[in-house]
Amino acid sequence: MKKIIILMLLCFVSLEAVYTEKVKVPSITFAIEDDPNIRVMQRNCQWCHSYGYILNQGRQSKEFWHKIVLKMRDVYHAPINARDEKIATEYLYKYYGNGREKEGY
Amino acid sequence: MQRREFFKISFAASAALFGSKSSAFATSKPIDTQKVSPVLFPEKKPLIVHSDRPPLLEAPRTTFTRAITPNDEFFVRWHMPIIPTPINMDTYYIHIHGEVEKRLYLRVADLKKDFKPVEVTAVMQCGGNSRSAFHPSTSGIQWGSGAMACATFKGVRLKDVLAKAGLKNSAEWISLNGDDKAVMAKIESFKRELKIDEISDDTIIAYEMNGREIPFLNGYPVRLVIPGLYADSWVKQLSDIYVTKEYQPYFFMDVAYRIPDNECECEEPNNLAKKTKPLEEMNVKSYIGYPDNQMQIQSGTNLRVKGVAFDEGYGIKNVFISLDMGKTWQQATLGKELSKYAFREFSYNLKPMKKGTLTIMAKAVNNKGEEQPFAHDIPWNHGGYKYNGIDSVTVEVV
Numbered sequence: 001m002k003k004i005i006i007l008m009l010l011c012f013v014s015l016e017a018v019y020t021e022k023v024k025v026p027s028i029t030f031a032i033e034d035d036p037n038i039r040v041m042q043r044n045c046q047w048c049h050s051y052g053y054i055l056n057q058g059r060q061s062k063e064f065w066h067k068i069v070l071k072m073r074d075v076y077h078a079p080i081n082a083r084d085e086k087i088a089t090e091y092l093y094k095y096y097g098n099g100r101e102k103e104g105y
Numbered sequence: 106m107q108r109r110e111f112f113k114i115s116f117a118a119s120a121a122l123f124g125s126k127s128s129a130f131a132t133s134k135p136i137d138t139q140k141v142s143p144v145l146f147p148e149k150k151p152l153i154v155h156s157d158r159p160p161l162l163e164a165p166r167t168t169f170t171r172a173i174t175p176n177d178e179f180f181v182r183w184h185m186p187i188i189p190t191p192i193n194m195d196t197y198y199i200h201i202h203g204e205v206e207k208r209l210y211l212r213v214a215d216l217k218k219d220f221k222p223v224e225v226t227a228v229m230q231c232g233g234n235s236r237s238a239f240h241p242s243t244s245g246i247q248w249g250s251g252a253m254a255c256a257t258f259k260g261v262r263l264k265d266v267l268a269k270a271g272l273k274n275s276a277e278w279i280s281l282n283g284d285d286k287a288v289m290a291k292i293e294s295f296k297r298e299l300k301i302d303e304i305s306d307d308t309i310i311a312y313e314m315n316g317r318e319i320p321f322l323n324g325y326p327v328r329l330v331i332p333g334l335y336a337d338s339w340v341k342q343l344s345d346i347y348v349t350k351e352y353q354p355y356f357f358m359d360v361a362y363r364i365p366d367n368e369c370e371c372e373e374p375n376n377l378a379k380k381t382k383p384l385e386e387m388n389v390k391s392y393i394g395y396p397d398n399q400m401q402i403q404s405g406t407n408l409r410v411k412g413v414a415f416d417e418g419y420g421i422k423n424v425f426i427s428l429d430m431g432k433t434w435q436q437a438t439l440g441k442e443l444s445k446y447a448f449r450e451f452s453y454n455l456k457p458m459k460k461g462t463l464t465i466m467a468k469a470v471n472n473k474g475e476e477q478p479f480a481h482d483i484p485w486n487h488g489g490y491k492y493n494g495i496d497s498v499t500v501e502v503v
Binding site (some may be wrong): 018021023028030047050059064077103104 | 156190192237246322
Protein backbone atom coordinates (compact mmCIF):
# COMPACT_ATOMS: atom_id res chain seq x y z
CA MET A 1 0.00 0.00 0.00
CA LYS A 2 2.74 2.39 1.05
CA LYS A 3 4.63 1.55 -2.14
CA ILE A 4 1.61 2.35 -4.27
CA ILE A 5 1.14 5.69 -2.56
CA ILE A 6 4.78 6.56 -3.07
CA LEU A 7 4.55 5.54 -6.72
CA MET A 8 1.45 7.63 -7.16
CA LEU A 9 3.14 10.59 -5.52
CA LEU A 10 6.14 10.19 -7.81
CA CYS A 11 3.84 10.14 -10.83
CA PHE A 12 2.17 13.29 -9.60
CA VAL A 13 5.50 15.01 -9.13
CA SER A 14 6.75 14.10 -12.56
CA LEU A 15 3.51 15.32 -14.12
CA GLU A 16 3.98 18.64 -12.39
CA ALA A 17 7.47 19.16 -13.72
CA VAL A 18 7.32 21.07 -16.98
CA TYR A 19 11.07 21.47 -17.31
CA THR A 20 13.25 18.54 -16.44
CA GLU A 21 16.50 20.26 -17.30
CA LYS A 22 17.87 23.75 -17.59
CA VAL A 23 16.31 25.65 -20.46
CA LYS A 24 19.00 26.84 -22.83
CA VAL A 25 18.66 30.22 -24.45
CA PRO A 26 20.47 30.35 -27.81
CA SER A 27 23.54 32.47 -28.14
CA ILE A 28 23.68 35.02 -30.93
CA THR A 29 26.71 37.06 -31.97
CA PHE A 30 25.93 40.73 -32.20
CA ALA A 31 29.01 42.02 -33.97
CA ILE A 32 30.32 45.41 -32.90
CA GLU A 33 32.98 47.36 -34.79
CA ASP A 34 36.41 45.77 -34.65
CA ASP A 35 39.07 48.05 -33.27
CA PRO A 36 42.15 47.59 -31.03
CA ASN A 37 39.96 48.91 -28.21
CA ILE A 38 37.35 46.18 -28.64
CA ARG A 39 39.18 44.39 -25.81
CA VAL A 40 37.98 47.01 -23.41
CA MET A 41 34.43 46.21 -24.46
CA GLN A 42 35.07 42.47 -24.18
CA ARG A 43 36.41 42.65 -20.67
CA ASN A 44 33.87 45.10 -19.27
CA CYS A 45 30.54 44.66 -21.01
CA GLN A 46 30.01 41.00 -21.68
CA TRP A 47 29.79 39.93 -18.06
CA CYS A 48 26.17 40.94 -18.06
CA HIS A 49 24.86 41.59 -21.54
CA SER A 50 25.29 40.96 -25.24
CA TYR A 51 26.43 43.66 -27.62
CA GLY A 52 22.81 43.80 -28.76
CA TYR A 53 22.37 46.24 -25.88
CA ILE A 54 24.92 48.57 -27.48
CA LEU A 55 23.60 48.29 -31.02
CA ASN A 56 20.02 48.85 -29.95
CA GLN A 57 20.53 52.13 -28.14
CA GLY A 58 20.63 54.04 -31.40
CA ARG A 59 23.26 56.68 -32.27
CA GLN A 60 23.99 58.83 -29.27
CA SER A 61 26.07 61.75 -28.06
CA LYS A 62 29.39 61.44 -26.27
CA GLU A 63 27.83 62.65 -23.05
CA PHE A 64 25.11 59.98 -23.36
CA TRP A 65 27.65 57.17 -23.80
CA HIS A 66 29.75 58.46 -20.93
CA LYS A 67 26.72 58.43 -18.65
CA ILE A 68 25.92 54.87 -19.76
CA VAL A 69 29.47 53.74 -18.96
CA LEU A 70 29.18 55.31 -15.51
CA LYS A 71 25.76 53.70 -14.96
CA MET A 72 27.20 50.30 -15.85
CA ARG A 73 29.99 50.89 -13.35
CA ASP A 74 27.93 52.35 -10.52
CA VAL A 75 24.56 50.59 -10.80
CA TYR A 76 25.51 47.27 -12.37
CA HIS A 77 29.01 47.08 -10.85
CA ALA A 78 30.84 46.42 -14.11
CA PRO A 79 34.55 46.34 -13.23
CA ILE A 80 35.39 49.45 -15.27
CA ASN A 81 38.57 51.25 -14.21
CA ALA A 82 39.29 54.92 -14.92
CA ARG A 83 41.33 54.14 -18.04
CA ASP A 84 38.68 51.83 -19.48
CA GLU A 85 35.96 54.34 -18.66
CA LYS A 86 37.59 56.79 -21.04
CA ILE A 87 38.40 54.24 -23.74
CA ALA A 88 34.93 52.67 -23.69
CA THR A 89 33.28 56.08 -23.98
CA GLU A 90 35.54 57.02 -26.92
CA TYR A 91 34.91 53.69 -28.62
CA LEU A 92 31.13 53.92 -28.25
CA TYR A 93 31.07 57.49 -29.49
CA LYS A 94 33.37 56.73 -32.41
CA TYR A 95 31.21 53.95 -33.82
CA TYR A 96 27.78 54.60 -32.32
CA GLY A 97 27.84 58.34 -31.89
CA ASN A 98 25.61 60.98 -33.42
CA GLY A 99 28.33 63.61 -33.88
CA ARG A 100 27.29 65.61 -30.83
CA GLU A 101 29.37 66.12 -27.74
CA LYS A 102 26.40 66.93 -25.51
CA GLU A 103 22.99 65.37 -25.04
CA GLY A 104 19.94 67.22 -26.22
CA TYR A 105 19.47 69.46 -29.22
CA MET B 106 1.50 71.77 -46.84
CA GLN B 107 -2.20 71.39 -46.37
CA ARG B 108 -1.61 68.33 -44.21
CA ARG B 109 0.79 70.20 -41.99
CA GLU B 110 -1.81 72.88 -41.48
CA PHE B 111 -4.37 70.29 -40.39
CA PHE B 112 -2.07 68.75 -37.81
CA LYS B 113 -1.27 72.12 -36.37
CA ILE B 114 -4.91 72.89 -35.83
CA SER B 115 -5.94 69.59 -34.30
CA PHE B 116 -3.04 69.48 -31.91
CA ALA B 117 -2.60 73.12 -31.11
CA ALA B 118 -2.83 72.25 -27.45
CA SER B 119 0.11 69.88 -27.36
CA ALA B 120 2.22 72.14 -29.57
CA ALA B 121 1.57 75.01 -27.20
CA LEU B 122 3.32 73.12 -24.43
CA PHE B 123 6.57 73.48 -26.28
CA GLY B 124 5.92 76.87 -27.77
CA SER B 125 8.23 77.79 -30.60
CA LYS B 126 10.79 75.15 -29.64
CA SER B 127 8.63 72.28 -30.87
CA SER B 128 10.52 72.13 -34.14
CA ALA B 129 13.82 71.47 -32.39
CA PHE B 130 13.00 67.81 -31.85
CA ALA B 131 10.34 65.55 -33.17
CA THR B 132 8.63 62.22 -32.87
CA SER B 133 8.23 60.02 -35.90
CA LYS B 134 6.79 56.57 -36.40
CA PRO B 135 8.52 53.76 -34.50
CA ILE B 136 10.75 51.56 -36.64
CA ASP B 137 8.96 48.86 -38.54
CA THR B 138 11.70 47.43 -40.71
CA GLN B 139 13.25 44.87 -38.39
CA LYS B 140 13.02 41.27 -39.51
CA VAL B 141 12.38 38.26 -37.36
CA SER B 142 15.51 36.27 -36.60
CA PRO B 143 15.98 32.72 -37.89
CA VAL B 144 17.47 31.80 -34.50
CA LEU B 145 14.76 30.08 -32.48
CA PHE B 146 14.31 30.72 -28.78
CA PRO B 147 12.69 28.08 -26.54
CA GLU B 148 8.92 27.79 -27.10
CA LYS B 149 8.92 30.79 -29.43
CA LYS B 150 8.27 31.31 -33.11
CA PRO B 151 10.84 33.39 -34.98
CA LEU B 152 10.77 36.87 -33.40
CA ILE B 153 12.76 40.09 -33.69
CA VAL B 154 15.81 39.66 -31.44
CA HIS B 155 17.28 42.73 -29.74
CA SER B 156 19.56 40.74 -27.46
CA ASP B 157 20.17 37.13 -26.50
CA ARG B 158 21.51 37.87 -23.01
CA PRO B 159 19.35 38.99 -21.34
CA PRO B 160 16.81 37.83 -23.94
CA LEU B 161 14.83 40.64 -25.58
CA LEU B 162 12.37 39.47 -28.21
CA GLU B 163 9.80 41.52 -30.06
CA ALA B 164 6.78 40.38 -32.07
CA PRO B 165 6.39 41.46 -35.70
CA ARG B 166 3.41 43.47 -36.96
CA THR B 167 1.59 40.38 -38.23
CA THR B 168 1.08 39.18 -34.62
CA PHE B 169 -1.42 41.94 -33.96
CA THR B 170 -4.51 40.82 -35.85
CA ARG B 171 -5.91 38.80 -32.94
CA ALA B 172 -7.12 39.78 -29.49
CA ILE B 173 -5.20 36.93 -27.88
CA THR B 174 -1.48 36.75 -28.56
CA PRO B 175 -0.35 33.11 -28.82
CA ASN B 176 2.22 32.15 -26.18
CA ASP B 177 4.86 31.50 -28.83
CA GLU B 178 4.54 35.06 -30.19
CA PHE B 179 4.42 36.76 -26.80
CA PHE B 180 7.29 39.28 -26.45
CA VAL B 181 10.16 38.71 -24.02
CA ARG B 182 12.00 41.21 -21.84
CA TRP B 183 14.35 40.35 -18.98
CA HIS B 184 16.60 42.73 -17.08
CA MET B 185 18.98 40.22 -15.56
CA PRO B 186 21.22 37.81 -17.47
CA ILE B 187 20.80 34.80 -15.19
CA ILE B 188 17.40 33.13 -15.47
CA PRO B 189 17.24 29.91 -13.49
CA THR B 190 15.03 27.07 -14.68
CA PRO B 191 12.71 25.98 -11.87
CA ILE B 192 12.92 22.22 -12.24
CA ASN B 193 11.74 20.92 -8.90
CA MET B 194 8.35 22.45 -8.21
CA ASP B 195 8.36 21.00 -4.71
CA THR B 196 11.10 23.43 -3.75
CA TYR B 197 9.98 26.47 -5.69
CA TYR B 198 8.37 28.78 -3.16
CA ILE B 199 6.86 32.20 -3.04
CA HIS B 200 8.04 33.48 0.29
CA ILE B 201 5.65 35.92 1.98
CA HIS B 202 7.21 37.65 4.96
CA GLY B 203 7.63 40.94 6.80
CA GLU B 204 4.66 42.63 8.47
CA VAL B 205 2.50 39.50 8.45
CA GLU B 206 1.04 37.31 11.16
CA LYS B 207 2.29 34.15 9.53
CA ARG B 208 5.26 33.71 7.23
CA LEU B 209 4.23 31.63 4.20
CA TYR B 210 6.13 29.49 1.75
CA LEU B 211 3.70 28.76 -1.06
CA ARG B 212 4.39 26.28 -3.82
CA VAL B 213 2.54 26.54 -7.12
CA ALA B 214 0.58 23.46 -6.08
CA ASP B 215 -0.52 25.32 -2.93
CA LEU B 216 -1.72 28.26 -5.00
CA LYS B 217 -3.82 25.88 -7.09
CA LYS B 218 -5.13 23.94 -4.10
CA ASP B 219 -5.75 26.57 -1.41
CA PHE B 220 -6.99 29.64 -3.27
CA LYS B 221 -9.87 30.57 -5.52
CA PRO B 222 -8.69 30.57 -9.15
CA VAL B 223 -9.27 33.81 -11.05
CA GLU B 224 -8.93 34.57 -14.75
CA VAL B 225 -7.96 37.93 -16.20
CA THR B 226 -7.48 38.80 -19.87
CA ALA B 227 -5.12 41.73 -20.08
CA VAL B 228 -2.61 43.53 -22.25
CA MET B 229 0.97 43.50 -21.15
CA GLN B 230 3.10 46.21 -22.67
CA CYS B 231 6.68 47.31 -22.05
CA GLY B 232 6.84 50.95 -20.99
CA GLY B 233 9.43 51.53 -23.70
CA ASN B 234 7.36 49.91 -26.45
CA SER B 235 7.72 52.01 -29.66
CA ARG B 236 10.61 53.92 -28.09
CA SER B 237 12.35 54.18 -31.49
CA ALA B 238 9.81 56.90 -32.37
CA PHE B 239 11.48 59.47 -30.10
CA HIS B 240 14.08 61.92 -31.40
CA PRO B 241 16.63 62.60 -30.15
CA SER B 242 16.70 58.89 -29.38
CA THR B 243 16.42 58.19 -25.70
CA SER B 244 18.27 55.69 -23.58
CA GLY B 245 16.98 52.14 -23.71
CA ILE B 246 16.21 49.42 -26.22
CA GLN B 247 14.96 50.94 -29.44
CA TRP B 248 11.80 48.84 -29.67
CA GLY B 249 9.47 48.91 -32.61
CA SER B 250 5.83 48.38 -31.61
CA GLY B 251 5.90 44.67 -30.79
CA ALA B 252 6.82 44.81 -27.10
CA MET B 253 3.19 44.22 -26.24
CA ALA B 254 0.82 41.25 -26.07
CA CYS B 255 -2.48 40.13 -24.62
CA ALA B 256 -3.28 36.86 -22.88
CA THR B 257 -5.77 35.23 -20.56
CA PHE B 258 -3.94 34.72 -17.30
CA LYS B 259 -5.13 32.33 -14.62
CA GLY B 260 -3.96 32.47 -11.06
CA VAL B 261 -4.89 33.68 -7.60
CA ARG B 262 -5.58 37.16 -6.24
CA LEU B 263 -2.58 38.81 -4.67
CA LYS B 264 -5.01 40.12 -2.03
CA ASP B 265 -6.08 36.57 -1.11
CA VAL B 266 -2.47 35.50 -0.66
CA LEU B 267 -1.76 38.50 1.58
CA ALA B 268 -4.93 37.79 3.56
CA LYS B 269 -3.80 34.21 4.14
CA ALA B 270 -0.52 35.44 5.59
CA GLY B 271 -2.49 37.97 7.69
CA LEU B 272 -1.44 41.58 7.27
CA LYS B 273 -0.45 43.40 10.42
CA ASN B 274 -1.92 46.85 11.01
CA SER B 275 1.45 48.33 10.26
CA ALA B 276 1.59 46.81 6.74
CA GLU B 277 1.58 49.52 4.05
CA TRP B 278 3.77 48.38 1.17
CA ILE B 279 4.87 45.18 -0.47
CA SER B 280 7.98 44.67 -2.46
CA LEU B 281 8.04 41.93 -5.05
CA ASN B 282 11.06 40.12 -6.35
CA GLY B 283 11.69 37.47 -8.95
CA ASP B 284 14.29 34.74 -9.20
CA ASP B 285 16.26 36.14 -12.12
CA LYS B 286 19.72 37.24 -11.07
CA ALA B 287 22.44 39.66 -11.93
CA VAL B 288 26.02 38.53 -12.53
CA MET B 289 27.57 40.77 -9.90
CA ALA B 290 26.30 39.76 -6.48
CA LYS B 291 26.03 43.31 -5.23
CA ILE B 292 23.49 44.40 -7.83
CA GLU B 293 19.99 45.00 -6.73
CA SER B 294 17.60 42.65 -8.49
CA PHE B 295 14.55 43.83 -10.39
CA LYS B 296 12.21 44.59 -7.52
CA ARG B 297 8.92 46.41 -7.59
CA GLU B 298 7.01 48.14 -4.87
CA LEU B 299 3.20 48.25 -4.55
CA LYS B 300 1.04 50.13 -2.09
CA ILE B 301 -1.20 47.61 -0.36
CA ASP B 302 -4.42 49.65 -0.51
CA GLU B 303 -3.94 50.14 -4.25
CA ILE B 304 -3.89 46.44 -5.09
CA SER B 305 -6.96 45.65 -7.18
CA ASP B 306 -8.98 42.43 -7.37
CA ASP B 307 -7.61 42.00 -10.88
CA THR B 308 -4.02 41.86 -9.65
CA ILE B 309 -3.11 38.20 -9.67
CA ILE B 310 -0.23 35.82 -9.25
CA ALA B 311 -0.62 33.91 -12.49
CA TYR B 312 0.44 30.32 -13.10
CA GLU B 313 -1.25 29.90 -16.48
CA MET B 314 -1.18 31.88 -19.69
CA ASN B 315 -3.74 31.06 -22.38
CA GLY B 316 -4.56 27.75 -20.73
CA ARG B 317 -0.99 26.52 -20.46
CA GLU B 318 1.92 26.92 -18.07
CA ILE B 319 3.57 30.30 -18.42
CA PRO B 320 6.44 29.85 -20.91
CA PHE B 321 9.93 29.84 -19.43
CA LEU B 322 10.84 33.09 -21.20
CA ASN B 323 7.69 34.80 -19.90
CA GLY B 324 8.36 34.04 -16.24
CA TYR B 325 7.62 30.39 -15.51
CA PRO B 326 6.26 29.23 -13.12
CA VAL B 327 4.46 32.31 -11.72
CA ARG B 328 4.37 35.97 -12.56
CA LEU B 329 2.51 38.97 -11.35
CA VAL B 330 -0.27 40.35 -13.56
CA ILE B 331 -1.36 43.94 -12.97
CA PRO B 332 -3.93 44.83 -15.66
CA GLY B 333 -3.71 48.41 -16.90
CA LEU B 334 -0.15 48.95 -15.72
CA TYR B 335 2.98 48.75 -17.83
CA ALA B 336 4.85 45.47 -17.75
CA ASP B 337 7.74 46.69 -15.62
CA SER B 338 5.50 45.97 -12.61
CA TRP B 339 4.63 42.43 -13.74
CA VAL B 340 7.39 40.62 -11.85
CA LYS B 341 8.48 37.37 -13.52
CA GLN B 342 9.45 34.16 -11.66
CA LEU B 343 7.92 35.73 -8.60
CA SER B 344 9.52 34.29 -5.49
CA ASP B 345 9.46 36.92 -2.78
CA ILE B 346 6.76 39.14 -1.34
CA TYR B 347 8.06 41.32 1.45
CA VAL B 348 5.47 43.29 3.41
CA THR B 349 6.76 46.51 4.95
CA LYS B 350 5.70 49.54 6.97
CA GLU B 351 7.59 51.94 4.79
CA TYR B 352 8.37 52.40 1.14
CA GLN B 353 11.64 50.75 0.12
CA PRO B 354 13.61 52.69 -2.47
CA TYR B 355 14.73 50.59 -5.44
CA PHE B 356 16.68 51.49 -8.55
CA PHE B 357 14.00 50.30 -10.96
CA MET B 358 11.34 52.31 -9.15
CA ASP B 359 13.25 55.39 -8.09
CA VAL B 360 15.80 55.96 -10.81
CA ALA B 361 14.70 54.01 -13.87
CA TYR B 362 11.17 53.74 -15.30
CA ARG B 363 10.20 57.29 -14.36
CA ILE B 364 8.35 59.89 -16.38
CA PRO B 365 7.97 63.68 -15.97
CA ASP B 366 5.43 64.55 -13.30
CA ASN B 367 3.56 67.25 -15.21
CA GLU B 368 0.36 67.56 -17.21
CA CYS B 369 1.81 66.44 -20.57
CA GLU B 370 4.26 63.97 -18.99
CA CYS B 371 6.82 65.56 -21.26
CA GLU B 372 10.03 67.52 -21.18
CA GLU B 373 12.73 68.88 -23.45
CA PRO B 374 16.11 67.26 -23.98
CA ASN B 375 17.86 70.43 -22.80
CA ASN B 376 15.46 71.05 -19.97
CA LEU B 377 14.49 67.84 -18.20
CA ALA B 378 11.57 67.86 -15.77
CA LYS B 379 12.67 68.38 -12.17
CA LYS B 380 9.85 66.31 -10.78
CA THR B 381 9.30 62.74 -11.94
CA LYS B 382 6.97 59.88 -11.06
CA PRO B 383 7.00 56.11 -11.64
CA LEU B 384 5.66 54.82 -14.94
CA GLU B 385 2.28 53.26 -14.21
CA GLU B 386 -0.97 53.32 -16.24
CA MET B 387 -0.92 52.74 -19.96
CA ASN B 388 -2.59 55.06 -22.48
CA VAL B 389 -4.94 54.48 -25.41
CA LYS B 390 -3.25 52.86 -28.39
CA SER B 391 -4.01 50.85 -31.51
CA TYR B 392 -1.92 48.97 -34.00
CA ILE B 393 -2.61 47.57 -37.45
CA GLY B 394 -1.71 43.88 -37.81
CA TYR B 395 -2.80 43.52 -41.43
CA PRO B 396 -1.86 44.55 -44.06
CA ASP B 397 1.86 44.89 -43.50
CA ASN B 398 3.90 47.80 -44.83
CA GLN B 399 4.92 47.57 -48.49
CA MET B 400 2.50 44.75 -49.19
CA GLN B 401 1.19 44.52 -52.73
CA ILE B 402 -2.59 44.68 -52.95
CA GLN B 403 -4.53 43.89 -56.13
CA SER B 404 -6.67 46.87 -57.14
CA GLY B 405 -10.39 46.22 -57.21
CA THR B 406 -10.20 43.41 -54.66
CA ASN B 407 -11.44 43.41 -51.08
CA LEU B 408 -8.94 44.31 -48.40
CA ARG B 409 -9.78 43.65 -44.78
CA VAL B 410 -7.70 45.83 -42.45
CA LYS B 411 -7.25 44.18 -39.05
CA GLY B 412 -5.68 45.28 -35.83
CA VAL B 413 -5.96 45.66 -32.08
CA ALA B 414 -6.72 48.55 -29.70
CA PHE B 415 -6.45 48.90 -25.93
CA ASP B 416 -6.03 51.33 -23.06
CA GLU B 417 -5.45 51.25 -19.31
CA GLY B 418 -8.85 49.78 -18.52
CA TYR B 419 -11.60 52.24 -19.45
CA GLY B 420 -12.22 50.12 -22.53
CA ILE B 421 -12.20 50.98 -26.22
CA LYS B 422 -15.12 52.97 -27.57
CA ASN B 423 -14.11 53.36 -31.21
CA VAL B 424 -11.41 52.76 -33.71
CA PHE B 425 -11.32 55.00 -36.77
CA ILE B 426 -9.61 54.42 -40.09
CA SER B 427 -8.30 57.11 -42.40
CA LEU B 428 -7.26 56.64 -46.01
CA ASP B 429 -6.40 60.31 -46.62
CA MET B 430 -3.60 60.94 -44.14
CA GLY B 431 -5.94 61.78 -41.30
CA LYS B 432 -8.22 64.32 -42.97
CA THR B 433 -11.32 62.15 -42.70
CA TRP B 434 -12.02 59.15 -40.51
CA GLN B 435 -14.40 56.21 -40.84
CA GLN B 436 -15.49 53.92 -38.09
CA ALA B 437 -14.00 50.43 -37.98
CA THR B 438 -15.95 47.40 -36.75
CA LEU B 439 -15.00 46.33 -33.25
CA GLY B 440 -14.72 42.70 -32.16
CA LYS B 441 -16.00 41.32 -28.87
CA GLU B 442 -14.69 42.93 -25.69
CA LEU B 443 -12.88 40.09 -23.91
CA SER B 444 -12.23 42.34 -20.93
CA LYS B 445 -11.76 46.06 -20.45
CA TYR B 446 -8.03 45.40 -20.17
CA ALA B 447 -7.73 43.24 -23.28
CA PHE B 448 -6.82 43.87 -26.88
CA ARG B 449 -9.99 44.77 -28.77
CA GLU B 450 -9.92 43.55 -32.33
CA PHE B 451 -10.98 45.93 -35.09
CA SER B 452 -11.52 45.45 -38.78
CA TYR B 453 -12.33 47.63 -41.75
CA ASN B 454 -13.22 46.55 -45.28
CA LEU B 455 -12.18 48.51 -48.31
CA LYS B 456 -11.69 47.99 -52.02
CA PRO B 457 -8.78 50.07 -53.28
CA MET B 458 -9.39 51.06 -56.92
CA LYS B 459 -6.61 53.54 -57.58
CA LYS B 460 -3.18 52.14 -58.31
CA GLY B 461 -0.20 53.48 -56.41
CA THR B 462 0.62 53.82 -52.73
CA LEU B 463 -2.16 53.78 -50.18
CA THR B 464 -1.65 54.75 -46.54
CA ILE B 465 -4.03 53.33 -43.95
CA MET B 466 -4.15 54.96 -40.53
CA ALA B 467 -5.87 53.72 -37.36
CA LYS B 468 -6.84 55.78 -34.33
CA ALA B 469 -8.43 54.47 -31.14
CA VAL B 470 -10.69 56.37 -28.74
CA ASN B 471 -11.40 55.01 -25.25
CA ASN B 472 -14.52 55.28 -23.10
CA LYS B 473 -13.00 58.21 -21.27
CA GLY B 474 -12.87 60.09 -24.59
CA GLU B 475 -9.09 60.02 -24.87
CA GLU B 476 -7.79 59.53 -28.40
CA GLN B 477 -4.45 58.82 -29.94
CA PRO B 478 -2.44 61.78 -31.19
CA PHE B 479 -0.61 61.79 -34.51
CA ALA B 480 2.84 60.25 -34.27
CA HIS B 481 4.70 63.54 -34.68
CA ASP B 482 2.59 65.24 -32.02
CA ILE B 483 3.74 62.96 -29.23
CA PRO B 484 5.80 65.04 -26.83
CA TRP B 485 9.26 63.83 -25.85
CA ASN B 486 10.36 62.35 -22.51
CA HIS B 487 13.85 61.23 -21.51
CA GLY B 488 13.03 57.55 -21.14
CA GLY B 489 11.11 57.23 -24.38
CA TYR B 490 8.04 55.93 -22.53
CA LYS B 491 4.32 55.82 -23.31
CA TYR B 492 4.42 56.38 -27.07
CA ASN B 493 0.88 55.96 -28.43
CA GLY B 494 0.90 57.69 -31.81
CA ILE B 495 -1.60 56.91 -34.56
CA ASP B 496 -0.31 53.92 -36.50
CA SER B 497 -0.14 53.78 -40.27
CA VAL B 498 0.83 51.26 -42.93
CA THR B 499 1.55 52.01 -46.56
CA VAL B 500 0.75 49.41 -49.19
CA GLU B 501 1.23 49.29 -52.94
CA VAL B 502 -1.98 48.94 -54.94
CA VAL B 503 -1.14 47.22 -58.21
